[in-house]
Structure formats: structure tokens, C-alpha cells
Amino acid sequence: MSSRRTPKTDAGTSGGADRPAARGGRPKDPELDGRVLDAAAELLAELGYQELTIEKVAARAGVTRKTVYHRWANKSALVGELLIRNAEVDHIPDLGDTRSEMRELFAQIVRDVDASRGRLLSSLWATIGDPAVLHRFRTEVLGPRRQYARAAVQRGVARGDLPADIDVDLLIDMWSGTVMFRTEVRADALLASQAEAMVDLALAGCVPRLPRPGADS
Template sequence: MSAAEHSDTPASRGRVGRPPSVEARQRTLKLAGELLDQHGYQRMTMDDLATGAGVSKKTVYRWWPHKAALVADVIADRSFVRSVPDSGDTREELLELFDAIQAYTRSRDVHLMTMLVDMAVADDGTLQRALSNTISLRRNAARLVLQRGIARGDLPVDLDCDTLLDLWNGLAAYRQSVRPAPLPDTTVAQLVDLALAGHTPRIGEAG
């Protein structure tokens, strides 16, 4: 076999121009999240990402045309939503929902989300769409828990689910960032019991 023939074997053709693997893309995406956590959106560069992931800068831009698109994928990749299963016990489910809210406020992801809210103002819409999608996933899962309680007759039929969730999320975030102190279990139980007693925001009530 001649040298020319040998260079055209299937094995050789497989090595030339082989597209980057799925594993390489996922590795790059994971590293992007780590760089975001360490340096923030502004200081993270596509050059550093390509070098750290061991891929070419051209490959990175083939996967993500700009940094905002990359970060949007990081957000989506981290968008694990902790669901609260239907146990038939509304109080137990509300306690678990509040626990999930507090766990999220303690996670690294809430820091990333807060940082990107500011960045999204100057963005072309890519980050804002990613943030909205992630928030919607979490909000829909939480709203479902409240709607089950309404269907059972345990919560008011005119409960303003979104405002109640805003109050609970806001309290958890405040206690995590401004006044770092965990909410006692007794306080969480009192908040849940207030909701079950009907002391909740209502749809249509004057604010």
C-alpha cells in the first residue's frame, strides 16, 4: 500500500476534522459555570474558557455565538427544580415547599441569578429569556403545590399564589443575604399555619 493510500484509511479520515465531542461541550459548559462563580460575568472570557477546557476558541464560538448565549445555557443546565410530591397532606407539602425555597436561597445558583439580573439589562434579550424561563420553571412547580391545597379546600380559593410565593421567597432571601440567620422551624411552621388559616394575600384585594 502506498503512503497516499495509507493516509486515506478510515482511521486516518476519522482523525482529520473530527467534530468536537458531546463530552467536550459538556465539559466546557461545566467549566463556564465554574468561571462564572469565580470571576463573574464581566471578567469571564471566552479565551480563558477555551484554554481551560482544552478546545479551540473557534469551537467555543461554534457552540455559543456570544457570551450571553453561553451563560444562558449555564443557567438552563443548572435549572434543577426540586418538586414537592403530592402527599395528600397540604401542611406537610407547604413545609417542604418552604424548605425548598430556603435551600435555593442558600445555593450558588441564586448568586449567579442575582448577578445576571443586572447584566441582562444591557443584554440583547438572551439572558433575560434564560432568566425568565428558569424563574418560570421554579414558580410553576411552587404554584402547583398551592393549587393542590386550594383543590383540597385547605387554602382560600382566591389565594394570590404569586404574591404569597413572593413573600416567602423574599423573606428567605433577606434572611440569607441581608440578615444572615436561618429561619427557625417554628417560624416556618407559623407562616404555613397562617396560610392554612386563610391569612394570605387574595386576588382582587386592594393593595
């Protein structure tokens, strides 16, 4: 996750930060972008998505509204950028042991759900209503996470520990849905023994299977 940055005086007051957006996107100034995103993160935690405004973010970051709007077209784009920046996307290392790798996969799912709790979770649901934000979140966060998860499951298949016809995407969705429903909807703790039980079921072959050719026709 991105580290916090120390705010500095807005270069835009002399015209530099308020220059027109470069072709194909906002002006490239990672330090200034980080200051705005850090300010948005602070205000999101304090106020929630509904009360967050571009004006408040600009004031907290010490920049002009024009500076923010040159980088993000609206609030959902700004918060979407924040969610993408703060999302963790980690590969699952080849540990030579399917059980260990499935434990790591499940632990990452739990971590990702935990990271989206409270105001951040409500912000996610608000921002994914924006097709552009949803596309970026799918492409830059969900896509890579799913790619790494698939690779770990396929290693288990290659070792003979998981069925060859396992529906990898549905298994990941089932695990993700179980974790989110238990922790977010029921507000109940997911015990380590319960996580282990989910892994045990998978290794016992209790997994969704790909449909046979023509089965869904």
C-alpha cells in the first residue's frame, strides 16, 4: 500500500499545478497526486463518502479545486483512484504444497474483505456505480488478484490435489462470498478453524465443477 506523504505548499498557486491536463490523462505529478489522495483518505475516514466533496479534499490537501478536477473528473473517480491505490494485489508463491497455498489464498481473501470494511466498503459500492471506475477496479485490482488465485489453484490441479475439472472462478467467488457474508452481513468472526475447514473441503474434492460440454445449452 502507498506510504503517507508530507503535504507541501501547492505549486498550483503559481500556475504550475493548474496547467491543463496532458493529453490522455491528468498531468503527471505523483507527489501532488499522492497529497490529494492522502487528503481524500483522511476525509473519507472522518466523514464518509456522502459528505466527502472535492472542495473539502482540495482544502485539506492545500490545493485548488481546479488542481483536483484536472486529475479526476468527479468524486467517484477520485475515490475510485484511492481504492485502487490502496488495494493489495499479491501473488501466491509456489510453496510446493497445495494446502499451504490454499491457506494463503483464503487468507488473502479475508484480508481483502477486512480492508474494505466500514466507510471504505460503502465507498466502494458508491464508486462502482461509475462504469469507468468499475472498469479500472476490475482491470487493475480484481483481474490481477484473480489471475494469481487461478495460478495457485491450477498448481494444485497439476499436483493431483484438486480435481481437473474444478471451476476455479466459481470456487474463488464462493470463498469470497462466504467471507463477506459472514463478516459484513452477519458481523461475525471467521475463525481460523472455519477457514481451515473451507480448505479441507476443497482438498476433499468438494468444489464446483466445470459443466460438461453442452450441459448448459
